[in-house]
Amino acid sequence: MNDLALADDALIAAQRLAEWCSRGPELEEDIALANIALDQLGTARLLLTRAGAELGRTEDDLAYLRTDREFRNCLLVELPNGDFAVTMVKLLFLSAYQKLLYETLAPEDDIAAKAVKESAYHLDHATLWVLRLGDGTEESHRRAQQAVDDLWPYTHELFEPPFEALREGWSVTVEPVLAEATLARPEDRWRPTGGRAGVHTEHLSRLLAEMQVLHRAHPGATW
């Protein structure tokens, strides 16, 4: 398994989730989103440190001094936050995937073992909200369905070789949630890809510009 891909998934997801800070629909949710962002960031740091050890680079070297062409995250995590429905559907898709992936790596891999538990919590949280939004009001249903339709294509990239086998477990997790939330599962058509090879959307370089600006402005400084 490529630590860098997993690390970048977690890091970029954390960056996006942290954008919600002080913008959540309620105070409790602000706290929950920050929690999940902190979990993702924590896992990213452990994975980056491990990946960097082989390359003689620190977690910060890897986070702050690579360009978007060198990032290996899936496209799903770099997409803009959109509304709360987009964020929660994205988290549902992502955490179901991360949980499965970490489970296959644990228990030998101690970082994955720790991350499994956290992913389970993220998945629970996202599930709860997708149910509320899908089966809430007319407006929330409409928004949730739109989010599912828009994001579904990006889930194919998660199960590209050698991870085809995980798709079934993922579907078994995700599809019943959509069904209970009265949300239609989209057809499998468009399959955007490229993230694992460093060919991202136009969104990532802008995200990194903001994330890296201060670090890059002071080469070699200690913080």
Place this chain on the structure above:
Amino acid sequence: MNDLALADDALIAAQRLAEWCSRGPELEEDIALANIALDQLGTARLLLTRAGAELGRTEDDLAYLRTDREFRNCLLVELPNGDFAVTMVKLLFLSAYQKLLYETLAPEDDIAAKAVKESAYHLDHATLWVLRLGDGTEESHRRAQQAVDDLWPYTHELFEPPFEALREGWSVTVEPVLAEATLARPEDRWRPTGGRAGVHTEHLSRLLAEMQVLHRAHPGATW
């Protein structure tokens, strides 16, 4: 006169106006906004080059390697674009000011002399739109009035010493436009300031992060 303050006004205004590119309300307006952005950028380049000559720095050194604390633009130009009404009211306020200022510097100052003509065009363009928006539909009136109310306080900074004397000429230009556009001239109360001393809003450092990211990522490179 401080070239840097004028240059930074023009540069930051150009950066904001260019954000409209491909987002204008109609094709003709996309072209017009790009034109105005190009004029502002052109003036900024001339002024930065002149200011840099004394300091042994190039226009790009000054544009790309200063932090927001070193920028001397007024706060007005760094505020987010908002909707089209905000952009046009801002342009009205700014171009009326720039025109007066350049007029006082011309004809001895050849950069100012060139910029006067351009400012007159910007002012005409903004005037036309403020009339249309103020005296257009109910919605456009509401948005235009909101823009005037929100931006008016930032005009005080333009006429801080030693430019108090310009305020009257500015009022003579701007207030009849507001009146004809059926827009109320706000009371003079809040007077946000700090730009000329490098104490900006939180918006500027984000604008600069984006503007400078590529240049800073490749120290010393030629483009």
Place this chain on the structure above:
Amino acid sequence: PSGALHFDDLVAAEQKIEPRDWMPDAYRKTLIRQIAQHAHSEIIGMQPEGNWISRAPTLKRKAILLAKVQDEAGHGLYLYAAAETLGVSREELVNLLLEGRQKYSSIFNYPTLTWADIGAIGWLVDGAAIVNQVPLCRCSYGPYARAMIRVCKEESFHQRQGYEILYTLSHGTPEQKAMAQDAVDRWWYPSLAMFGPPDGDSTHSEQSMAWKIKRFSNDDLRQKFVDMCVPQAEILDLRIPDPDLRWNKERGVHDYTQPDYAELMRVIKGDGPCNRQRMEHRRSAHEDGAWVREAAAAYAQKKADAKKK
């Protein structure tokens, strides 16, 4: 009334007033106003620091800052809960904030311009908050006192983090040191102003003292803060921007320059650099979340209805 006697006895005996105890209306109102303002401050205070989460210069600093801002949301949460024990709902209080009828601490109407501001906020703003709040841990109203104990514990953690940021910067590159000094220069006087107007001009204070909500005067607390900061600034190797700051042997405290109280009044009235921005941010977050809260309520209702059947 016997309730009043009991209330006075409890306060005199340094016992806690609890929600179900009788209390004077004015006491209740004062507390609601103060606790709500405190809660609002935590919530609005998330914005200036939140401004730098996306740009934190290392991942460790990013995690620390995000956790800190999250703590502030948590403080807001239990302060609103403390206020609710006095018979108002969080929703009412939030609306009072959004309508501009309740205030939050003026300090959050200043912008965070550089990373060093995160350090300065931790050191000075959290430092001032702690000096203000430690006495509140002995406040006569039980739920507030207990909330403050928890808040203070976390705040002092935050203050150490801010101090550490500044220390690293002031011992870093010349640019970093300049950044740190610049932040202290901008945040010093607004932090002094956090203690409120000078004692002579302070309303509410006397009654609050009698009720043992407040324990020290504004000026006493301000002095305490100054005396605390001076030696810390030395270790930080940063200059407090006050040419008249010096030890007064006779008084056994530091003489210092007062903050600009006229500026404080302007900011309180709404004309600080960021008042509009902070309120606009909070209002739009609240409005953007309306459909989410409605969905959650509708879903809960559906589940409740289903159970009844």
Place this chain on the structure above:
Amino acid sequence: PSGALHFDDLVAAEQKIEPRDWMPDAYRKTLIRQIAQHAHSEIIGMQPEGNWISRAPTLKRKAILLAKVQDEAGHGLYLYAAAETLGVSREELVNLLLEGRQKYSSIFNYPTLTWADIGAIGWLVDGAAIVNQVPLCRCSYGPYARAMIRVCKEESFHQRQGYEILYTLSHGTPEQKAMAQDAVDRWWYPSLAMFGPPDGDSTHSEQSMAWKIKRFSNDDLRQKFVDMCVPQAEILDLRIPDPDLRWNKERGVHDYTQPDYAELMRVIKGDGPCNRQRMEHRRSAHEDGAWVREAAAAYAQKKADAKKK
């Protein structure tokens, strides 16, 4: 009809058909479709390049890029005007685009990932556009031919600017050179695909040839483009990502690898990397501008009414 004879004569004599001349319905429809698609391409094409205006690495490059994207808006404007001479309004055409019933060039459904992409788009995409468009300057329909003369002049200017960006990068730091090569690697095949499907699979072509709208086949133009690029790539010191690219002495042209036409078809059908993003951007710009257009119309109406009185 005599109109038809006249039309055929004009076309045969390499004369221009003008708006008021009789023309076959199918000719008109073909032209509307083609000119509109061309206009839409200019408008959508503003997005990938516009993506880098805010981040251009020098002020000079920023000015050049902004002016270029502005030119594209201008091209869109006079191409819509050319289409309008055929009896459709710009508004109708814009709606057909927004409803997805008319296309734009597939090339703009690829993302611009680095600054070097701005160079590669100029060199390759504008280069391919010029090869495509130069023959259109002799198109049988007058207004289109005249618009194309103006467009081509500016496009060749843009192409030189793109070439110059790549040249600077490929002769710059190792990172810049790598960035330039990477951009060429990503844009080469999509640029080849701009000439459309291979001649065998191309619909419309034969009739367009007879009408002298089209002058050369897709494959002929593609070949011309490849032959043009090879020597330029050598001067740029950049590698065209085609291991089978070589000079064929017998044919007097280069052999080269065909682009992936299955990919082209997917992108045309709507499944390229950025189709949804481009359309969403255009739709929201259009919707966001609705109140402005309404205000302008209402104001114009008021002024007109006032004049009448």
